[in-house]
Every structure is written in C-alpha cells, then in structure tokens.
Amino acid sequence: MLGHRTATGTLTMTQVGVSNIPDEGLTLSFHEDAAALDLTAPGARFVQPVTADVLLKKAGDAVSVTGRLALSVMFECVDCLREFLASFEIPVEAQYLPGSPSLVAGEHVMPVEEAENYYYRDDVIDLDELVREEVLLAMPYNPLCKPDCRGLCPHCGVDLNTETCQCAPPPDPRLAALRQFFKKP
Ligand SMILES: [Zn+2]
Numbered sequence: 440m441l442g443h444r445t446a447t448g449t450l451t452m453t454q455v456g457v458s459n460i461p462d463e464g465l466t467l468s469f470h471e472d473a474a475a476l477d478l479t480a481p482g483a484r485f486v487q488p489v490t491a492d493v494l495l496k497k498a499g500d501a502v503s504v505t506g507r508l509a510l511s512v513m514f515e516c517v518d519c520l521r522e523f524l525a526s527f528e529i530p531v532e533a534q535y536l537p538g539s540p541s542l543v544a545g546e547h548v549m550p551v552e553e554a555e556n557y558y559y560r561d562d563v564i565d566l567d568e569l570v571r572e573e574v575l576l577a578m579p580y581n582p583l584c585k586p587d588c589r590g591l592c593p594h595c596g597v598d599l600n601t602e603t604c605q606c607a608p609p610p611d612p613r614l615a616a617l618r619q620f621f622k623k624p
C-alpha cells in the first residue's frame with residue numbers, strides 16, 4: 440500500500456510518500472531489523488528488532504510523527520561485565536520538513552531546537568533515520584545491570600553481587616578516624 444514505484448525505484452517498508460498520506464493521517468506499525476538500521480552503541484547488542492507504532496500527519500509541508508518505539512537490548516554491565524537484557528519504550532514526537540538542513544560535510548552539530556526535526560526529499564519520508572536516531576539517543580552511556588551494582592573485586596575479580604572475597608577492603612579514612620576516637624579512654 441505504501442510502496443509505489445518512483446523514478447528512484449521501489450520504496451521500502453519504512454519509506455513513505457508524503458503525497459500518499461491521507462488528510463486524516465496514516466498509522467504505521469512495523470518491525471525494523473537492528474542490522475538494517477546499522478545500530479551500534481557501547482556495550483550493546485541489538486538482539487531484537489525495533490517495533491514502531493507511529494501516526495504520520497500532514498500540516499502543510501511538514502509531517503508530524505508521533506507514537507512510540509519499543510525494543511530490547513542486551514548490554515554488558517560496565518561494572519560487573521554481566522550481560523543483561525533491558526527493555527525500552529521510547530516516545531516519539533518529531534516532524535519531517537521538506538528539504539535538507541544546510542550541513543557542511545563532516546559537520547553534525549545541530550541546534551538543540553532542531554533536534555527533533557528530520558528532513559525529507561523528493562516527497563519521500565525515510566523513517567529509518569528517525570528510528571535510528573531516537574533509539575541511539577535513548578541508549579545509556581554507562582549501562583549498569585542494576586543501579587547499585589557492586590561490580591567486580593579489583594583484586595581477585597569475583598562478582599561482588601553474588602560472592603564475597605577475602606581481599607582487604609580499601610582503607611576508609613573516615614572509619615580509621617572513628618576507630619582512633621573510640622580507642623581514646
Ligand atoms: Zn553489574
């Protein structure tokens with residue numbers, strides 16, 4: 440229904456012809472393979488496809504895209520190196536504008552107020568760009584398996600979440616001062 444032949448070839452699932460969007464809007468639900476989106480993030484393995492449920496609506500030349508993305512990502516905890524699966528629900532509220540931003544080659548800095556703006560050319564909106572961008576923005580910089588992960592012992596390497604070890608705890612100067620205090624008669 441969405442794919443139609445243009446001078447540039449057949450549209451893929453995530454490409455939408457702007458002139459094909461009806462006035463009442465277009466609801467789209469699709470799965471997008473992480474490999475096809477070329478997703479990479481530190482310590483992350485994209486093991487499942489991204490699910491998207493969005494509504495496209497025209498307002499003059501602009502097309503608003505609202506809805507949500509959902510995905511699960513396998514991370515390696517930065518503290519204990521254990522793998523864990525994290526699920527994300529990413530609300531989407533963006534708009535596509537005609538033309539393309541005047542970016543100098545190699546320059547990728549966008550003003551903050553334009554962060555949620557995407558651009559389309561030749562009447563074709565490519566949702567891949569939005570999905571990729573929104574997913575990467577949602578990824579944690581330092582993935583932790585849990586907020587209070589205790590990490591690995593720096594001496595013997597045991598996982599301090601599940602085991603204890605005999606290594607001496609690092610001396611705490613505050614505790615030492617306290618001990619001195621109680622030793623006093
Ligand atoms: Zn951890």
Ligand SMILES: [Zn+2]
Nearest residue numbers: 592595604606
């Ligand atoms: Zn240890």
